[in-house]
Amino acid sequence: MLMKLLILSDVHGNVDALRAIWKEEQDSDKIYCAGDLTDYGAFPEEVIRWMREHHAEVVCGNHDLHTIHVYEKTCWQSVGDKEFKWVHHGCGRLGEEEINYLKNLPDILCFEADGVEYVMTHQFDSEYGVIENMDQFERFWEEARGTKGKMGRARRIIFGHTHRHCIHILGDSVCWLNPGSVSYRRPDDPCKEAQYIVIDNGKMYLKEVSYDRSRSFAVAVEYLKSGNMMESELQDAMFFFGNAATSRDPLPEL
Numbered sequence: 001m002l003m004k005l006l007i008l009s010d011v012h013g014n015v016d017a018l019r020a021i022w023k024e025e026q027d028s029d030k031i032y033c034a035g036d037l038t039d040y041g042a043f044p045e046e047v048i049r050w051m052r053e054h055h056a057e058v059v060c061g062n063h064d065l066h067t068i069h070v071y072e073k074t075c076w077q078s079v080g081d082k083e084f085k086w087v088h089h090g091c092g093r094l095g096e097e098e099i100n101y102l103k104n105l106p107d108i109l110c111f112e113a114d115g116v117e118y119v120m121t122h123q124f125d126s127e128y129g130v131i132e133n134m135d136q137f138e139r140f141w142e143e144a145r146g147t148k149g150k151m152g153r154a155r156r157i158i159f160g161h162t163h164r165h166c167i168h169i170l171g172d173s174v175c176w177l178n179p180g181s182v183s184y185r186r187p188d189d190p191c192k193e194a195q196y197i198v199i200d201n202g203k204m205y206l207k208e209v210s211y212d213r214s215r216s217f218a219v220a221v222e223y224l225k226s227g228n229m230m231e232s233e234l235q236d237a238m239f240f241f242g243n244a245a246t247s248r249d250p251l252p253e254l
Helices: 015-025 042-055 061-074 086-093 096-103 135-147 212-224 231-241
Strands: 005-009 028-035 108-113 116-121 155-158 165-171 174-179 193-198 203-209
Touching: 005 015, 005 174, 015 193, 015 203, 028 108, 042 086, 042 096, 061 086, 061 096, 061 116, 108 135, 108 212, 116 135, 135 155, 135 165, 135 174, 165 203, 174 193, 212 231
Parallel strands: 005 028, 116 155, 155 174
Antiparallel strands: 005 193, 108 116, 165 174, 193 203
16 A cells, blocks of 8 residues: 655644644645654644644654653742743643653654655654764664664664754665754754655655744744743744744844
């Protein structure tokens, strides 16, 4: 059976970008997400609801783990002015049901589609490293799947975390891919579009789509007016959802 797979990652509470992607790719047979549903975005509960309603296969990301940790410490309920972060905002939007959903996400997911074997996990290492050679690929593959890869069989690893939209070819039938971020870029990338990958009948396509950033921007502006969110968190939002030239531009005066 030929399948169309929608590959997502690093949604970070940005349900409007997610919906814009789905409007383009709603004929997808299966949705896979390489983690980070939460933090640095305004609508984490809507993102989790969307993933559940669309029966997406999701692995846990480092920001999801961070959200769980902050939520369970409960100190987020009394964070002082200028110390308030997006993760605290997210905790205020989530309940036990959503936290339990995040806690039950696997670290690694293995699956097959159209004759290709896949491993999906959020990140390669504890930093922002990537697989550079076949030896690294084979060692990672064997650890993730508990078995060596079959010679000549098409194999792919899906990572998130780096927010870099790419397909890294290591051999005729071996590669790793990163769908980029549904929500935002690294500071050196001014692109404002939502990134993702479609795999249709085994063929991979790097894609991106524009979306309405106004709702996320409006939430950031409200925090700017109130004066209680950490400055660097607001600067990030002005870059991701507004028109700031860098992620450390001075905050606008309202």
